[in-house]
Amino acid sequence: MASLTGATSHLLPSATTSATSASTTARLAISFSSSSSSLKCIRSSPLLPHIFRYQKRALIGTTSSGRFSTLASPKCAASDPDQLKSAREDIKELLKTTFCHPILVRLGWHDAGTYNKNIEDWPQRGGANGSLRFEVELKHGANAGLVNALKLLQPIKDKYAGVTYADLFQLASATAIEEAGGPKIPMKYGRVDVSGPEECPEEGRLPDAGPPSPSSHLRDVFYRMGLNDKEIVALSGAHTLGRSRPDRSGWGKPETRYTKDGPGSPGGQSWTVQWLKFDNSYFKDIKEQRDEDLLVLPTDAVLFEDSSFKEYAEKYAVNQDVFFKDYTEAHAKLSNLGAKFDPLEGFSIDNNPTQGQPEKFVAAKYSTGKRELSDAMKQKIRAEYEGLGGTPDKPLPTNYFLNIIIVIGVLAILTYLFGN
Numbered sequence: 001m002a003s004l005t006g007a008t009s010h011l012l013p014s015a016t017t018s019a020t021s022a023s024t025t026a027r028l029a030i031s032f033s034s035s036s037s038s039l040k041c042i043r044s045s046p047l048l049p050h051i052f053r054y055q056k057r058a059l060i061g062t063t064s065s066g067r068f069s070t071l072a073s074p075k076c077a078a079s080d081p082d083q084l085k086s087a088r089e090d091i092k093e094l095l096k097t098t099f100c101h102p103i104l105v106r107l108g109w110h111d112a113g114t115y116n117k118n119i120e121d122w123p124q125r126g127g128a129n130g131s132l133r134f135e136v137e138l139k140h141g142a143n144a145g146l147v148n149a150l151k152l153l154q155p156i157k158d159k160y161a162g163v164t165y166a167d168l169f170q171l172a173s174a175t176a177i178e179e180a181g182g183p184k185i186p187m188k189y190g191r192v193d194v195s196g197p198e199e200c201p202e203e204g205r206l207p208d209a210g211p212p213s214p215s216s217h218l219r220d221v222f223y224r225m226g227l228n229d230k231e232i233v234a235l236s237g238a239h240t241l242g243r244s245r246p247d248r249s250g251w252g253k254p255e256t257r258y259t260k261d262g263p264g265s266p267g268g269q270s271w272t273v274q275w276l277k278f279d280n281s282y283f284k285d286i287k288e289q290r291d292e293d294l295l296v297l298p299t300d301a302v303l304f305e306d307s308s309f310k311e312y313a314e315k316y317a318v319n320q321d322v323f324f325k326d327y328t329e330a331h332a333k334l335s336n337l338g339a340k341f342d343p344l345e346g347f348s349i350d351n352n353p354t355q356g357q358p359e360k361f362v363a364a365k366y367s368t369g370k371r372e373l374s375d376a377m378k379q380k381i382r383a384e385y386e387g388l389g390g391t392p393d394k395p396l397p398t399n400y401f402l403n404i405i406i407v408i409g410v411l412a413i414l415t416y417l418f419g420n
């Protein structure tokens with residue numbers, strides 16, 4: 001992990017611990033009591049455990065009131081929805097310039113995929129909690145190369161202090177899928193971050209690519225996350241994006257005719273020809289296994305060997321709509337695994353227009369200019385018109401008007417007669 005130096009060192013607690021001084025601590029204590037945005041900023045930093053250790057030392061003995069406990073245990077708050085939306089735009093720009101879609105998807109998956117449904121306590125249960133930002137977890141064998149994804153996202157994290165790492169990783173992954181032509185994933189946000197490296201899961205919770213029995217290994221790992229066979233197959237379809245690099249995972253060729261020129265940093269072996277396009281070609285290609293330049297890991301091949309997996313893989317190979325539907329559900333579920341949400345139910349950052357709700361009255365809409373009538377109003381007019389015997393396409397019959405004129409005439413005569 002020679003790359004954990006230079007630009008990245010500021011991401012990692014070990015490189016910065018000694019820089020935390022007593023004067024910094026005093027300033028931070030003021031920030032905590034005066035501003036919630038400063039609190040959010042500090043809350044999400046990998047430096048947090050060190051900050052608190054110093055802060056605790058500074059405050060112990062200075063007060064016997066409840067003030068200490070309030071300062072030492074600030075309430076974790078959700079990410080800021082507006083900042084999340086802006087961060088999403090920045091991620092889109094990043095994708096356009098660096099073509100890093102695949103590695104952002106892998107980052108989100110590896111943060112969430114440590115979840116163990118048999119452990120109730122957070123964060124011991126693992127999952128989407130931002131723990132993958134810490135060096136100790138980045139150094140796990142399965143995470144080789146993911147420090148590069150963190151390097152790409154850190155400037156966005158620095159810009160939006162009100163966004164947690166846990167949310168940012170999942171936002172980046174879902175945005176990458178969508179921007180690569182994949183389905184829109186109904187995501188929720190508000191994931192709370194773990195605060196220190198001691199809260200990272202132990203190594204070994206993510207799947208191996210070449211275990212002795214791929215099908216039982218996949219079931220062991222994914223069932224532990226609470227996912228089923230359909231979800232295993234659908235999620236594996238994310239390998240339609242990206243490449244494997246021998247210098248990272250040990251799998252794949254150093255380069256192929258599909259990867260030697262990039263885009264992004266050249267090299268590696270992809271599962272599909274167009275490895276920046278999210279579609280169902282992964283299932284077609286691993287079924288056929290005809291192209292030496294395309295990768296098939298043992299855990300990919302088993303999707304067409306195991307009878308239960310095969311049922312879904314066959315379906316996805318011929319029907320992209322079914323794949324997209326199942327992938328969307330499985331991805332949304334994966335992104336929530338193990339997460340602690342604040343607020344508890346999480347929140348969406350997608351504008352959900354007034355679907356199913358009555359239209360709000362806005363005076364300006366009716367006050368000026370010539371406007372198109374609403375469908376409801378058109379229907380009402382049509383009903384009244386038809387009640388009189390006409391239709392909007394066919395004028396009222398002439399004799400109808402004649403009848404009215406006769407009635408009015410008779411009434412006028414009667415009024416005249418009786419009036420006299």
Ligand code: HEM
Pocket residue numbers: 101102103105106109144145207208209210218235236238239241242243244245246248249250251297299
């Ligand atoms: C089923 C078990 C899985 C195994 C054994 C596995 C294994 C691997 C391996 C060995 C690599 C190559 C890493 C490298 O050398 O850089 C890789 C890359 C990748 N994986 Fe998986 N993976 C699995 C499931 C998933 C899932 C569930 C997702 C997402 C939902 C995913 C998304 C990706 C992506 C997008 C890449 C490409 C990364 C890049 O190009 O930088 N994988 N995976």
